[in-house]
Amino acid sequence: MKKIVLLTALSISALFAQVKESVEVPYIPFEIKMGKGFDAVQADCLMCHSFGYILNQGPQSRKFWRGKVDKMIEEFKAPIDKKDAKIIEDYLFENYGNGKEQ
Amino acid sequence: MKRRDFFKTSIAASAAVLGTTSLAAGETHQPNETRQVSKYAFPEKRPLITYSDRPPLLETPLSVFTQEFTPNDQFFVRWHLPDIPTHIDPDTYTIHINGFVKKELKISIQELKTDFEQVEVNAVVQCGGNSRSAFTPIPGGIQWGSGAMGCAKWKGVRLKDILDKAGLLEGAKWIGFNGREKAAYFKTPNFVREIEIDELDDHVIIAYEMNGEDLPYLNGYPLRLVLPGYYSDSWVKMLSNITVTDKYKSLFFMDKAYRVPDNECECETPENLAKKTKPITIMNVKSVIGYPENGAKIYHNSQVVVRGVAWDGGYGINKVLISLDDGKTWEEAELKEDLGRYSYRAFLFGFKPKKYGKLNIMAKAVNSLGEEQPLSKDIGWNRGGYKYNGIHVVNVEVV
Known part of the structure; x- marks a missing residue:
């Protein structure tokens, strides 16, 4: 209540002011590797999440990355076609793989 | 970096002993504490450890956990x-x-x-x-x-x-x-x-x-x-x-x-x-050490005060135990004021390091039901990586 009264009196408050305008979440230029298939990664992955999600997983097996792509399609309903899914899997394994298939 | 290397070595070593790839079996160890805060600040936040901007994923540095309330x-x-x-x-x-x-x-x-x-x-x-x-x-x-x-x-x-x-x-x-x-x-x-x-x-x-x-x-x-x-x-x-x-x-x-x-x-x-x-529902008993941090140097014979927080799913923290000899003996830390059973319970523990060289400081919380934190290695793996509550180990060097 006190805050609302203050607001009317001063028509600005430090706390409310921060959300009275649109807030801006900074863009972070995550350093992702360029490589074969990157266009598909950019088109299909970036719609929903930053590259931070990919980098954060560390080097992983082909099975791991395939599972991630499948999860995005099956659970989160990302409209990624079969061809792109394979291209993304290959890109992830090639650039962020641990060399193991399983 | 040192800690990561240590884990790599220990994983490789145990794999050799077992004669199998122990990695496949699922192992648990101390979490990664090597990440630094980002140079980017998000709205109303100081720079924090940053995993993603969209959706935003920010982690609080461990050094903040020496007080009951997180700013x-x-x-x-x-x-x-x-x-x-x-x-x-x-x-x-x-x-x-x-x-x-x-x-x-x-x-x-x-x-x-x-x-x-x-x-x-x-x-x-x-x-x-x-x-x-x-x-x-x-x-x-x-x-x-x-x-x-x-x-x-x-x-x-x-x-x-x-x-x-x-x-x-x-x-x-x-x-x-x-x-x-x-x-x-x-x-x-x-x-x-x-x-x-x-x-x-x-x-x-x-x-x-x-x-x-x-x-x-x-x-x-x-x-x-x-x-x-x-x-x-x-x-x-x-x-x-x-x-x-x-x-x-x-x-x-x-x-x-x-x-x-x-x-x-x-x-x-x-x-x-x-x-x-x-x-996953209710939280299990857990504590972290906010000070000193991993890799810190502390002075021989100086007055060091270890600080941290402990909590559980609402039964309340009964005690926090500190070990300076890799878990052989444990001493009770001082608990600060009880601010409610769902709150952090801040603890502190003063000591004088008497021996030069590497020292592991461990903290173990016990709740009012008598449930206590296990060692990291005794926690079973799970596919989602949920509910880790291992005893926190901080490696410091006495100089």
Whole structure:
């Protein structure tokens, strides 16, 4: 209540002011590797999440990355076609793989 | 970096002893504490450890956990979906209560602050995947260190009081909570949580204030569900809708995510995943050391005060034990004031390092039920990397 009264009196408050305008979440230029298939990664992955999600997983097996792509399609309903899914899997394994298939 | 190398060596060493790849069996160790804060500051936040900008994922540095309350500008952030509103008008924002109720309600923020009893609760909010980087092979998900958590003084209105005003109809059993975050695609499941009405107690509130300020935008401004004792997946942010139902609705974030094996140890192996799983719900007993930090140098014969916080799912912390000899002997730390059973309990422990060289400082919390933290290596692996609560070990050097 006190805050609302203050607001009317001063028509600005430090706390409310921060959300009275649109807030801006900074863009972070995550350093992702360029490589074969990157266009598909950019088109299909970036719609929903930053590259931070990919980098954060560390080097992983082909099975791991395939599972991630499948999860995005099956659970989160990302409209990624079969061809792109394979291209993304290959890109992830090639650039962020641990060399193991399983 | 040193710690990581150490783990690599120890994993390789144990693999050699067993003659198999022990990696495949699933192992647990100390979480990754090597990450630094980013140079980018998010709205209303100081620079924090940053995993993603969209959706925003920010972790609090461990050094903050020497006090009972986590400052709002250092409080961790975790959203699930990429599209979160960038503008909220507090004058027109309303929360809707509908479903199995006698009277549907639309309540404005001002009405919440004037038409209901105002209450406060001190409570820890912790991601179920906090410390996930402790698990090998890595479970999918954000590889958090131990800072995906915080404790605040929450102020708001009891959920019970709101439901009383709406009036529950006969057969009302479940409550669904929906916030304003949205997916990029229409078909992506919304982040909706459900809890059973029986689980509700007077501590469950709809909060508009955190540590005496409006909720920060990234912590769910203007309203969030506060569910003391529970992991944060149920603490829905930017809460906009409460729907009472007679039946449990099948939802991705309830049925697939945030679950652990439904067995005694809540564990499994990568080759032999448990068939039955259960939701993570109530937090287990845990503590972290905020000072000193891993890799710190402390002076020989100086007055060192180890500080940290301990908490559990609401039974209350009974004691925190410190070991300076790799777990051979334990001494009780001093507990600071009890600020409520859902709050952090701050602890401190003073000592004079007498021996030069490497020293491991370990902290183990025990709750009022006698439950205590296990050693990292004794925690079973699980595919989601949830509920890690290993004894924290900080390596320092006495110089």
